[in-house]
Amino acid sequence: xxxxxxxxxxxxxxxxxxxxxxxxxxxxxxxxxxxxxxxxxxxxxxxxxxxxxxxxxxxxxxxxxxxxxxxxxxxxxxxxxxxxxxxxxxxxxxxxxxxxxxxxxxxxxxxxxxxxxxxxxxxxxxxxxxxxxxxxxxxxxxxxxxxxxxxxxxxxxxxxxxxxxxxxxxxxxxxxxxxxxxxxxxxxxxxxxxxxxxxxxxxxxxxxxxxxxxxxxxxxxxxxxxxxxxxxxxxxxxxxxxxxxxxxxxxxxxxxxxxxxxxxxxxxxxxxxxxxxxxxxxxxxxxxxxxxxxxxxxxxxxxxxxxxxxxxxxxxxxxxxxxxxxxxxxxxxxxxxxxxxxxxxxxxxxxxxxxxxxxxx
Numbered sequence: 528x529x530x531x532x533x534x535x536x537x538x539x540x541x542x543x544x545x546x547x548x549x550x551x552x553x554x555x556x557x558x559x560x561x562x563x564x565x566x567x568x569x570x571x572x573x574x575x576x577x578x579x580x581x582x583x584x585x586x587x588x589x590x591x592x593x594x595x596x597x598x599x600x601x602x603x604x605x606x607x608x609x610x611x612x613x614x615x616x617x618x619x620x621x622x623x624x625x626x627x628x629x630x631x632x633x634x635x636x637x638x639x640x641x642x643x644x645x646x647x648x649x650x651x652x653x654x655x656x657x658x659x660x661x662x663x664x665x666x667x668x669x670x671x672x673x674x675x676x677x678x679x680x681x682x683x684x685x686x687x688x689x690x691x692x693x694x695x696x697x698x699x700x701x702x703x704x705x706x707x708x709x710x711x712x713x714x715x716x717x718x719x720x721x722x723x724x725x726x727x728x729x730x731x732x733x734x735x736x737x738x739x740x741x742x743x744x745x746x747x748x749x750x751x752x753x754x755x756x757x758x759x760x761x762x763x764x765x766x767x768x769x770x771x772x773x774x775x776x777x778x779x780x781x782x783x784x785x786x787x788x789x790x791x792x793x794x795x796x797x798x799x800x801x802x803x804x805x806x807x808x809x810x811x812x813x814x815x816x817x818x819x820x821x822x823x824x825x826x827x828x829x830x831x832x833x834x835x836x837x838x839x840x841x842x843x844x845x846x847x848x849x850x851x852x853x854x855x856x857x858x859x860x861x862x863x864x865x866x867x868x869x870x871x872x873x874x875x876x877x878x879x880x881x882x883x884x885x886x887x888x
Contacts, residue, residue, distance in 0.1 A: 575831040577602065578616045578638040579823075580629040582645035583743045584768040586619055591768070591796040591819045595644045595667060598820030602827045612636050626651035634659050640830045642667060642823060646713050652676060663835050665826050667819060668713045670840055678840040679822050683713060684720030684881045685874050686815040686850030687764070690793045691724020692870050693813055693852065694762040695732060696863045699789055704735040704755040706774050708742040708767035717766035717795070717815075719885045727870070727879075735760055739770040748773030756781060756790055762812060764793040771795060775802045778810040791858075798853040814853040818843065846875045 579599055581592040596617055602608075603615035610616055616638070618629040626648050633641045634655065642665045643652045649669040656664050656673040663675050670678040694703045705721055707714045722734050735755055739747035748770035752763055756777065763778070765771035771794075778790045782805040792803060794814030803811030822843055829835055843849025852867065859867075873879045 575606070575640075575827075576608070576613050576615065576638045577640045577642070577827050577830070578618070578633045578636070579642035579644055580626060580633065580648065581617060581619045582626075582647055582768075583620055583622065584645075585621075585743070586617055588742075588769045589772065589794075589797060589799055589802055591667070591817060592644050594797045594817070594819040595642060595823050597797075598823030599642070599827070601820065602824045605824075606831070612638075623647060627655065630655045630664075634662055639663065640665065640827060640835070642826075643669075644819075645669070646711050647709075663830055663837060665823075667822065672838075674838040676838070677826055677836045679826065680840060680842045681817050681819075681822075681849050682842060682844035682881070682883070683716040683766075683815075683817060683850060684723070684883045685845040686817065686852065687717045687720030687766070688724035688727070688874065688879075688881045689852050689867055689871055690764050690813070690815045691721040691726075691734075692728055692867050693724075693855075693859060693863070694721075694764060694791075694793060695725045695728035696866060697791065697812060697859065698729075698732075698762050700759045700761045701729065701732050702735065702755075702758065702760040703732055704737070704752070704760040704763040706748055706751045706755075706763055706765040706767050706771065707736070707738045708770055709740060710738050714738075714766050715885050716883045717764075719882045721764050722886070723882055724870070739767055741770055742768030744770045745773035745776065749777045752777035752792075761789050762791045762793065764795070764815070766795045772802070775799070775810070779803070779805045782808055782810050794853070800853065800856060809856070809858065812858050813855040816851050816853050818849050818851075821849065845871060 579595055584592050586592050586596045599615050608614040620626055620629055630651055640663045644667050646669040649671055652664050652666050653671045656676045665677040667679045703725055705718055725732050725734055737751040748767050752774040755763055763774055765774045774792050778792050781788045781790050790810055791812040792810055793812050796817045799814045800811045803809045
């Protein structure tokens with residue numbers, strides 16, 4: 528409400544005071560209602576709130592959407608926040624058309640920081656950030672040049688290189704496969720690093736590369752894996768989000784049909800060991816972890832402390848545990864793990880520079 532000039536009549540001042548008092552009462556009532564609504568979600572409104580929009584893979588994709596959500600939940604738990612308005616939450620995108628709608632919805636719900644998960648959300652975040660300049664946004668796996676957007680990238684190629692070393696040292700057929708989602712820069716970094724890792728160990732192996740063209744089509748991942756395993760490939764690394772679940776399905780079916788079948792999958796983003804269980808066996812060789820959860824917590828912490836890195840790009844790599852390999856739980860012998868560790872140290876020390884672009888054939 529605008530200030531009144533001192534020269535106004537006393538009656539107007541008194542009237543203004545009455546209105547202000549009424550507004551204050553209304554505000555208090557709104558606050559009480561907000562607290563009541565938040566309490567129904569399990570807690571009180573915190574001083575900072577954070578939310579995320581998934582890509583089409585969904586929040587339970589056993590990959591980077593899930594990892595991002597786990598990071599937000601951990602941040603919420605550490606800061607005694609509750610799920611819902613005034614705390615932490617997410618909205619799931621079932622179609623790319625949902626990106627802008629979901630980002631707008633979370634903005635209207637007044638979250639202090641909203642994450643967009645995935646390269647494909649760049650345009651949507653760019654648009655809304657330019658309109659909502661007082662709000663903060665962050666994009667994972669993409670870059671948006673706005674002062675109120677933090678861009679988060681990973682050196683996927685470094686972790687993928689280690690996955691390639693593991694595959695080359697563990698293959699028996701000298702046939703290795705890579706199943707990607709869409710041919711976009713982030714997935715091509717996975718491919719480039721993986722091929723470089725294989726080549727470092729066994730230069731003569733040519734990796735069989737197939738893209739599904741989608742991150743949410745498990746049937747396409749299964750079909751690609753089926754063709755590869757049938758051709759003699761015995762280790763497949765996937766970077767295909769939900770489509771990669773089909774790679775696991777195909778490998779597990781083959782293991783169920785033949786207990787002695789030598790088929791392996793290298794998971795991505797999150798530890799996908801549980802996804803590989805086949806009775807007492809497991810077809811997950813290891814997983815290349817992209818610590819999206821760590822990045823989400825890091826950016827959220829900075830924002831909460833008033834140090835939000837708007838307009839900046841933060842890159843997480845092997846040297847700061849942004850990427851690594853998951854515990855193989857005995858699937859990879861100690862002598863092989865030792866060799867993988869040696870390569871990891873060389874990358875961290877800068878002795879090996881892993882390419883981020885796929886070699887032109």
